[in-house]
Amino acid sequence: MLSLPATKTVLLRVTDAVLEVTLNRPERKNALSVEMVDELTRVFTALGHHSSVRAIVLRGAAHTFCAGADIKDMQAGRGQTDKPSQRDVERDNRRIGDMLLAVEGAACPVVAVVEGAVLGGGIGLVCASDTALALHDARFGMPETGLGLVPAQIAPFVVQRIGLTHARRLMLTGARVSASEAERLGFVHAVFPDLEQLEAGVAKVLADIRRCAPGANARTKRLLGAIADRHLAATLDLAAQVFAEVSVSDEADEGRAAFLEKRPPRWL
Numbered sequence: 001m002l003s004l005p006a007t008k009t010v011l012l013r014v015t016d017a018v019l020e021v022t023l024n025r026p027e028r029k030n031a032l033s034v035e036m037v038d039e040l041t042r043v044f045t046a047l048g049h050h051s052s053v054r055a056i057v058l059r060g061a062a063h064t065f066c067a068g069a070d071i072k073d074m075q076a077g078r079g080q081t082d083k084p085s086q087r088d089v090e091r092d093n094r095r096i097g098d099m100l101l102a103v104e105g106a107a108c109p110v111v112a113v114v115e116g117a118v119l120g121g122g123i124g125l126v127c128a129s130d131t132a133l134a135l136h137d138a139r140f141g142m143p144e145t146g147l148g149l150v151p152a153q154i155a156p157f158v159v160q161r162i163g164l165t166h167a168r169r170l171m172l173t174g175a176r177v178s179a180s181e182a183e184r185l186g187f188v189h190a191v192f193p194d195l196e197q198l199e200a201g202v203a204k205v206l207a208d209i210r211r212c213a214p215g216a217n218a219r220t221k222r223l224l225g226a227i228a229d230r231h232l233a234a235t236l237d238l239a240a241q242v243f244a245e246v247s248v249s250d251e252a253d254e255g256r257a258a259f260l261e262k263r264p265p266r267w268l
Contacts (some may be wrong), residue, residue, distance in 0.1 A: 006021055067122025086245065101232070104225065109131065115138055149255060156236065161187060169254065251267070
């Protein structure tokens with residue numbers, strides 16, 4: 001019998017052997033809080049190789065997928081005056097990598113359904129999924145460097161998904177791209193003009209998955225994961241170290257302050 005952890009920021013629903021996981025912080029555009037990261041990690045880890053779930057649909061509430069990491073939540077978590085140590089930042093950042101590893105490591109196929117904002121960690125979730133479908137209004141971007149930060153934990157997943165040259169351009173410019181451009185780059189596999197056709201596309205993907213043997217799918221994912229791994233855990237450790245080094249810098253302080261105060265950073 002499937003047993004899932006209790007969650008506050010994520011809605012869970014099982015229908016016809018499909019688990020729907022909905023990011024549910026619409027007031028923050030489903031930005032990743034510390035609590036949400038931990039809950040997603042626990043949910044995907046709890047699934048393990050449970051044969052009662054044939055597929056997972058990952059989406060965001062209120063027609064927005066995920067606006068990335070919630071800087072206000074992270075700032076509140078350590079207080080307004082406390083300067084975190086580099087080691088603490090490194091540990092906290094690495095938890096995002098654990099979340100993405102749990103999503104990517106699910107034994108059954110993960111289908112990301114994206115609308116609206118798909119930023120930072122939201123892109124990481126898309127890249128950790130097996131199939132991604134988008135509504136035409138979806139907008140993709142990695143704004144971290146514009147905040148004086150580094151897209152650390154998502155970087156290996158993004159490079160694996162779209163290749164190094166496109167990752168360089170998007171990460172080093174903070175450029176936003178449309179759903180059609182995201183499809184061309186390989187972030188998503190199909191784009192739909194309206195919600196009705198998007199949901200029909202999801203239903204078709206789920207029907208295709210059901211035609212595949214669940215044990216064969218699980219073993220295929222394990223094989224593909226082994227091929228793509230290439231010391232991924234070690235890369236995520238390095239990414240957390242780099243993020244921590246940057247995060248405690250004056251530049252990052254200015255980037256966070258500018259974001260919270262809704263003004264341009266001084267380096268502009």
